[in-house]
Amino acid sequence: MPGEFNFCNRCGAPLSERFIEGRMRPQCDNCGNIIFLDPKVAAVAIVVDGDGLVMVKRGVEPEYGKWAFPSGYVDRGEVVEAAAVREVKEETGLDVALDRLIGVYSLDGYPVVLVVYSAHIVGGAVAIGHDALDVRTFPLDDLPPLPFPNDYRMLRDWQGNS
DSSP: OTTSOOBOTTTOOBEEEEEETTEEEEEETTTOOBOOOOOEEEEEEEEEETTEEEEEEEOSSSSTTOEEOSEEEOOTTOOHHHHHHHHHHHHHSEEEEEEEEEEEEOOTTOOEEEEEEEEEEEEEOOOOOTTEEEEEEEEGGGOOOOOSTTHHHHHHHHHHHO
16 A cells, blocks of 8 residues: 555554455555545547657656557546547647547546547647657558557457457
């Protein structure tokens, strides 16, 4: 539990790790409050540009310097579809319209749930965002290595539904 929570959000007492509901979870030693660590939700867009896909060279960790699909965390209270459109705009300068939901992806032990959409460009101009090093369209038959565990599965699902 290092770096997560050390004290109860209700009473301020120290927390201990206990096996609760099939997992180790932080629980308050004083009031018994159980801390359920919720996953983060990220929106991903597979953006079609002619016969290729728009990709972003990551300017942040994890996977700094690797090419990835435009993506980012959904803000609290934000509609997931709006987050996908916003992230593409922030990272690439491009305005997109979402075509369809490709899928929802998660991995055991990984605290992020990915909601993936296909999209096409409707406007804007390429502008490298503050958390990107580059933006480029890659031909489908010459995509760079993908950095994250679910990326190839997302791509296969997109290809199977396009």
